[in-house]
Amino acid sequence: MSERKISIEQHSGIGLAWIGGWLFSIGYLELGFWQGLLGLLVWPYFMGTHFVPAG
Template sequence: MERIKITQHTSLGAFWFAGWLFSIGYLHLNFWMGLLGLFVWPYFIGVHLAPPLS
């Protein structure tokens, strides 16, 4: 019988959420800009941390 290992990455999600809240507060964004930042912020973090294409 195979064993199934379940891994939770809640600390990474909490770090992302804390960074998102910090960004909203630091930039003094209103509600709608903060909501937009919910979708845009992870994209820019991903682009920044991705390895170069060439």
């Protein structure tokens, strides 16, 4: 039998940062419930297009 090394990684910090940024954005912009819900869907797209290098 060969021994295999199993590695488990958690990246929950990135998800928590995303949620924190989203909640901060809603509070800072003083958005209502429906605008905040729309922001939940649209905000990651705009963040992705901003941070991906043009190419």
